[in-house]
Amino acid sequence: xxxxxxxxxxxxSDDERPVVLKVDHVAKSFRLPTEQATGLKMAFLNWTKGxxxxxxxxxxxxxxxxxxxxxxxxxxxxxxSGKSTLLKIxxxxxxxxxxxxxxxxxxxxxxxxxVGFNPELTxxxxxxxxxxxxxxxxxxIDAMYDDIVEFAELEDFMDQKLKNYSSGMQVRLAFxxxxxxxxxxxxxxxxxxxxxxxFQRKCDNFFAAIKKDPSKTVILVTHSMxxxxxxxxxxxxxxxxxxxxxxxKNDVADRYTLENLKKKQSEPTExxxxxxxxxxxxxxxxxxxxxxxEPICSLTEGFDFTVEYDYHGNKPFYxxxxxxxxxxxxxxYGDSFDLFEPGKHSVHFRIPMGLFTNGEFxxxxxxxxxxxxxPETAQMIAFTNESNACxxxxxxxxxxDNFALINKSSMAYQVLDTQLARRQQQ
Amino acid sequence: MKNLxxxxxxxxxxxxxxxKELVKTDFQLxxxxxxxxxxWSVLKPLMLFGVMxxxxxxxxxxxxxxxxxxxxxxxxxxxxxFFTESTTMGLSSIVNRGDLLRKVHFPNYIVVxxxxxxxxxxxxxxxxxxxxxxxxxxxxxxxxxxxxxxxxIQLYCLALGVSLVLATLYVYFRDIAQIWEVLxxxxxxxxxxxxxxxxVARSYPIVAKLMMLNPIAQPIMDIRHNLLSPEYVPTVWxxxxxLGGAIDTPDVPAEWQWLxxxxxxxxxxxxxxxxxxxxxxxFRKYSQKFAxxx
Numbered sequence: 001x002x003x004x005x006x007x008x009x010x011x012x013s014d015d016e017r018p019v020v021l022k023v024d025h026v027a028k029s030f031r032l033p034t035e036q037a038t039g040l041k042m043a044f045l046n047w048t049k050g051x052x053x054x055x056x057x058x059x060x061x062x063x064x065x066x067x068x069x070x071x072x073x074x075x076x077x078x079x080x081s082g083k084s085t086l087l088k089i090x091x092x093x094x095x096x097x098x099x100x101x102x103x104x105x106x107x108x109x110x111x112x113x114x115v116g117f118n119p120e121l122t123x124x125x126x127x128x129x130x131x132x133x134x135x136x137x138x139x140x141i142d143a144m145y146d147d148i149v150e151f152a153e154l155e156d157f158m159d160q161k162l163k164n165y166s167s168g169m170q171v172r173l174a175f176x177x178x179x180x181x182x183x184x185x186x187x188x189x190x191x192x193x194x195x196x197x198x199f200q201r202k203c204d205n206f207f208a209a210i211k212k213d214p215s216k217t218v219i220l221v222t223h224s225m226x227x228x229x230x231x232x233x234x235x236x237x238x239x240x241x242x243x244x245x246x247x248x249k250n251d252v253a254d255r256y257t258l259e260n261l262k263k264k265q266s267e268p269t270e271x272x273x274x275x276x277x278x279x280x281x282x283x284x285x286x287x288x289x290x291x292x293x294e295p296i297c298s299l300t301e302g303f304d305f306t307v308e309y310d311y312h313g314n315k316p317f318y319x320x321x322x323x324x325x326x327x328x329x330x331x332x333y334g335d336s337f338d339l340f341e342p343g344k345h346s347v348h349f350r351i352p353m354g355l356f357t358n359g360e361f362x363x364x365x366x367x368x369x370x371x372x373x374x375p376e377t378a379q380m381i382a383f384t385n386e387s388n389a390c391x392x393x394x395x396x397x398x399x400x401d402n403f404a405l406i407n408k409s410s411m412a413y414q415v416l417d418t419q420l421a422r423r424q425q426q
Numbered sequence: 427m428k429n430l431x432x433x434x435x436x437x438x439x440x441x442x443x444x445x446k447e448l449v450k451t452d453f454q455l456x457x458x459x460x461x462x463x464x465x466w467s468v469l470k471p472l473m474l475f476g477v478m479x480x481x482x483x484x485x486x487x488x489x490x491x492x493x494x495x496x497x498x499x500x501x502x503x504x505x506x507x508f509f510t511e512s513t514t515m516g517l518s519s520i521v522n523r524g525d526l527l528r529k530v531h532f533p534n535y536i537v538v539x540x541x542x543x544x545x546x547x548x549x550x551x552x553x554x555x556x557x558x559x560x561x562x563x564x565x566x567x568x569x570x571x572x573x574x575x576x577x578x579i580q581l582y583c584l585a586l587g588v589s590l591v592l593a594t595l596y597v598y599f600r601d602i603a604q605i606w607e608v609l610x611x612x613x614x615x616x617x618x619x620x621x622x623x624x625x626v627a628r629s630y631p632i633v634a635k636l637m638m639l640n641p642i643a644q645p646i647m648d649i650r651h652n653l654l655s656p657e658y659v660p661t662v663w664x665x666x667x668x669l670g671g672a673i674d675t676p677d678v679p680a681e682w683q684w685l686x687x688x689x690x691x692x693x694x695x696x697x698x699x700x701x702x703x704x705x706x707x708x709f710r711k712y713s714q715k716f717a718x719x720x
Contacts, residue, residue, distance in 0.1 A: 030718065043599065088717070092531035095714045115529040118451065120458050125451070132447035133530050135440050 020185055020217050021067040026099035028060040028085055059085045061241045070214040074228045074235035075221045076256050082241040083221050087189055108134050108183030119163035126162055130177050144180050152176035179206055185217045207231050225253040254395045261295040261391050278385040286310035288388030289363045299396040302352040307365050310344040316372040319365055325405055326360040353394050355410045357402035363390040441533045448540035467548040468555050471507055475500040482620045490622035490671055492658040493564035498650050502619035504552035505646045509585055510610055512545035516589025517596050524720035534713050538589050546582055560654055570652040581645040584698045590705030594712050597719055617643040623660055627669035631678050634669045635685045638662040644694035662691045
């Protein structure tokens with residue numbers, strides 16, 4: 001496994017490529033109906049009463065960015081952040097309230113795969129219909145038809161009605177049309193997770209190829225940070241209708257992970273009176289691990305966290321804290337600490353992360369009672385569940401090569417036959 | 427300027443491509459799974475005609491005794507089916523294609539135009555049957571047949587205008603579907619299709635004249651007049667005194683003579699233009715919001 005150093009795009013050369021999509025101060029709001037007004041009668045009644053019947057919700061506020069030819073542009077954001085609305089505005093399905101969207105070249109939108117697919121038509125007819133809706137003439141589709149069918153691996157099924165296809169086959173056909181459609185700008189919304197493994201690999205290759213083609217531009221909306229890091233050259237992160245990070249894909253991906261972690265913490269863990277969350281009980285009604293600062297750290301600074309507990313027993317007790325690797329699974333590290341004070345307290349800790357590489361980790365704490373010296377007598381009386389454990393991320397320029405958990409500067413194989421093998425230069 | 431022309435051409439080109447595919451799909455889907463398939467386009471109006479002929483002409487004696495009444499009834503049925511079909515399908519076309527409008531950007535009037543064109547194809551097949559039958563049942567083809575295509579275009583424009591208005595309204599108010607159904611029924615009886623105009627004209631020539639001014643009746647009567655029998659089928663241009671055909675009609679009082687003025691007769695034609703303009707205007711204004719409302 002060689003280290004895949006990310007080639008940071010040279011911003012200077014960017015300026016020479018033409019801008020193919022320019023989104024300029026775009027804003028959009030929707031009217032959410034509060035009154036049921038789907039009939040003439042209700043509309044009239046509301047009108048006479050002076051009820052507006054809707055509330056205005058700002059979905060996008062002043063979005064501006066540029067995409068240049070050859071970019072693989074990622075748009076990420078949590079659910080409901082306005083990504084899809086933005087995509088629909090780019091595809092001219094929605095009209096922006098303010099601002100302008102300027103598209104140069106043929107834009108092929110895939111808000112959803114298989115638009116216009118009709119179960120009663122055959123695969124072939126559907127390809128032509130779908131193609132026409134995407135703006136291709138019969139002759140153009142004729143030219144790419146064989147490619148589409150081959151890519152979808154559906155040669156034997158094209159004259160079957162679509163309703164006789166399995167759902168996987170339908171998706172494959174739709175996706176093949178999508179990526180074989182020879183547009184200048186390809187707009188894709190959450191389409192990376194389709195098909196079986198072999199098909200996934202094919203798509204992978206396709207994206208890798210299109211990334212190299214300087215004449216094709218791709219705009220990709222996704223939740224998969226792996227996809228962003230792998231394919232994108234640039235990305236933006238949208239939150240509540242605003243761009244909060246723009247430019248470098250790694251910054252965007254990291255910030256997105258951070259936003260997700262933050263969201264998780266702010267979720268209230270309210271419990272009804274007299275009931276305890278999983279892992280807690282009346283002896284230990286409170287036990288959770290929270291980050292002291294941000295839920296993200298670098299390799300050098302280590303991660304600060306706080307264990308809050310409330311112990312109502314009267315035996316010697318201690319807390320065991322284990323570090324879990326979320327992505328790979330397993331517990332790379334763990335230790336226990338005697339606690340001196342019963343009652344409600346917060347204890348601050350720091351864990352150095354210098355041994356590891358970038359990743360997502362979880363700290364789980366559990367409270368044990370014992371007689372103070374014989375480990376045999378120890379009994380776990382409380383533990384943190386999914387919602388009150390602490391998730392955090394390690395993000396560091398030196399930890400990018402995160403194939404393995406432990407980084408190469410902390411540990412190294414020793415070559416015993418130096419005449420036969422040599423460690424690769426970093 | 428050159429760029430603008432090119433841009434327009436591209437835009438228009440795309441519209442044509444989508445239009446063709448949608449018409450084709452609609453037609454492929456229309457008789458999907460039926461054994462007779464396209465034959466139904468011809469068979470359905472024929473069967474409807476059979477029912478009406480037996481009930482109205484044979485039992486109820488709704489005939490003016492002219493040899494072309496039966497074929498005129500068939501022709502009227504075909505034309506009326508076209509109008510009903512294109513407006514009811516046009517009405518729901520935008521809502522039915524909502525999944526499309528929410529996901530692709532394309533000129534959405536095409537959806538309405540495509541459904542109307544589907545109905546027009548059915549009408550074409552129906553008219554072929556009318557002409558074939560007409561040859562055997564006393565239709566009198568003259569040079570006026572050449573005027574028929576213009577009337578068909580007029581009827582299509584009228585149906586398109588009405589469909590555009592209805593489709594726009596239907597996106598916001600679903601009640602329209604019910605209202606339109608009743609309205610169509612009323613319109614059907616107000617047009618002399620199942621009964622001859624002379625039945626009205628023999629007692630109320632003024633009412634008969636007003637019926638002729640109905641913008642839907644006018645092209646239907648024009649087509650029957652020009653295609654089948656210029657002698658027996660009256661049109662909006664027929665003098666009130668002759669609306670009854672062979673049957674004597676009471677004289678129209680002098681103060682009602684203005685009903686025969688050509689300025690009045692032109693109104694249904696103008697109305698068609700007005701409806702089409704209104705439809706296009708209304709549709710263009712609201713169609714940008716369709717994707718959000720649907």
